Amino acid sequence: MKDKTFSFKGGIHPPYSKELTESISLTQALPPKIVYIPLQQHIGAPCDPIVKSGDKVKIGQKIGDSQAFVSVPIHSSVSGTVKNIIDFPTPTGSKVKTIVIESDDSYEICDTVKPMGDINNLTSKEIIEIIREAGITGMGGATFPTHVKLSPPPEKKIDTVILNGAECEPYLTSDHRLMVEHPQKVVFGLKAIMKAVNVNKGIIGIEDNKPDAIKNIKKIIANEPSIQDAVLKTKYPQGGEKRLIDAITGRKVPPGALPMDVGIVVNNVGTASAIADSIQKGMPLIERIVTVTGNGIVQPSNMIVKIGTPFKEVIEQCGGYSGVPGKVISGGPMMGFAQYTTEVPVIKGTSGILVINQFDAYSEIEQPCIKCARCVDVCPVGLLPIKIANYSQKSKWDEAEEYNALYCIECGSCSFICPAKRPLVQRIRLVKGEILAKKRSK
Template sequence: MLGKKFTFKGGVHPPHFKRYTEQVAIARAKDPEIVKIPLQQHIGAPCEPIVKIGDKVKVGQKIGEAKAFVSAPIHSSVSGTVKKIAQFDSSTGSKALSIVIESDGLNEVHEDVKSKGSLDSLSKEEIINIIKESGITGMGGAGFPTHVKLSPPPEKKIDTVILNGAECEPFLTADHRLMLEKPEKIVDGLKAIMKAVDVNKGYIGIEENKPDAIKVMKEIVSKESNIEVIAVVTKYPQGDEKRLINAITGREVPSGGLPMDVGVVVNNVGTAAAIADAIKTGMPLIERIVTITGEAISEPKNLIVKVGTSFKEVIEQCGGYKEKVGKLISGGPMMGIAQFTDDVPVIKGTSGILALNKKQAKIAEPSPCIRCGKCVDICPIKLQPLFISQLSLKRMYDEAEEYSPLDCIECGSCSFICPSKRPLLQSIRVAKREIISKRKKS
């Protein structure tokens, strides 16, 4: 009898390009002399600065206050002096009000950073508050405030928690290395999440192309009767939370819906590890593992980098560029954001810094659509990308809205598979932006 294949309908199989860093152990980056910390590193409302120029700050000190529910506070990653508070370029693709801090090199930790006690001693309300005050957001790239995910309305009964260890994006290996090197921390974080939402069943989904991580995580949870490691089929975008829910539970999140609508909460393995740290040490989210990779990088690495460190400085610690850069991307090649400069800071959602050479970055000239239907066949959301794109390129956004472009998860599978190299994803993003803008105005 054949075993169940944990996967979803649609998707593509881009080259993995994991070989650069999948065997490279996590190391700690050198401390930066200057950090530039944006006050918007998450989905939702930006923070308001609660320090001023000239103030002395310490590691883990709150410097940005979240005034809205869908937001997350910002903390200093170094000890030193606040030098500027101004608008600067961010790796999100826009400018953000940022706090510039000159490090004193002492790494003096703020007095508020202390252990929150054992998980057994904490109530679910206390766990959620710790997560909120620690500024923890989704670390797979989306940056959704984690405390919001763990606070569903009473009518949304959650019965399952899934940790996302798929890491389906090409080139990236930060989560892979975390699962190999810090599996206990991931499981501790998962237990905290399960307690926070009062759930007794947890899964950890890992793509089959990471057999070593699957083995390690299975060993760690072998004595946990309510936690199961699931090997999911290697296919992009397997790491999208709705695809992962469908693959593991068989449930399908409705159009316009959220995971909580089918009783599930999904978090990244990196997020779980950050939660474990916040409870055990009291340290808020001030650093993360970043994969620095690509043909243009001299020594690809997985580094623990402090939030606010410039891409340029991180790349220099990887031997710098070994050849002309064709494209610099924050994140991976499928869903990452191309950068026009390396003078942008690492933020909470920076899973990777990808430097492609001229050959890797070369984009073929688009030709007319041949109506092959491949983009429709592989779309994991079952959309019709060719029609949304055509209408968007003609600026017919009202007509495009009829094809549900807001359901698009921007995975880029359609652009990847298109034989005519049409700008499908780019034009769909434009349509989404215009439709959302119109709704806000009305």
């Protein structure tokens, strides 16, 4: 019998281009000689270094930490010597204090890396502490510290955990391959999250363009009565957590509210896998799956890459550029960030490296708005994108805020669908930054 499929109102159907890598198995990238590990790879407070130049470090050793609750520690992805601590560019577009480590090629693992015991014998508090100490953040790109998500206030009663396996962003297939090749880690991580927040209902949401992932996950959860799968219609941005909650449960997260306000915690399947490694092996988050793809890459791949590896080296390991690159994007084409250099390092939120060749990367000329309202129809949040963007152009930040600019999830659906090729999401992103800066200054 065919599975029922779930979806949400709004959204778009861009060219997905996942065929470049969806059937390509995971491969381990060669470890770099030098890694550049930023002390802030997450939402929240940056870490302070707890090593200095000249120190010897091992794989999995903690090298940065913070006393702030909304923060996570940083660990070394190689064994070697700390060469420097400098300000260095990251894929987010900002310069961050970064620890530079030269590998000694010994691959020596820190003695703190050891299995954490049987999950059945771990308490909720112990699981959350393991996750925090492992430096785990949201692996879908948002990089929100996971232990914070799993520590809702007592008055927020959680009854369901949803794992996000939608991976709706075009080109990216890292989550897809994870679910195909390591579904048991995904399910183990989900069970750990469920125990951490004391619930007995878990759901794994997967878009229907990943039938092999659905099949493998179903096999693993066949004897898990508290866990089920939910097959989602392929539509962008199906993976947005509020859209995911709406599609699967019918619950509406109010504007400005969080999933915990409707009794739900959402995590990415990659986050669940990292949690499995932190409990089963004691290994902190020191590497991640990166989809390296696009028509500007000789050999598109899904690679397991050490945190701190420069984009340039990852691209070279995939055969280098195919033709003249026009744009290199961290992430996917809808929500990713174009890079001005490939010297930036892979960080915890780097789900993909997308290279588009010069011919396809040109910018179309913006035309006047024709009042078609397509941006309104596709907005998954129910905003008026053209109105907010127009206020942004005129530097009318207060008026834009009145139209709920801060609720925009920056999915890019409005810009994609606009026949006039207006850069709506870019203007909304600008006005959001101005509004937030104004609030901070107060």
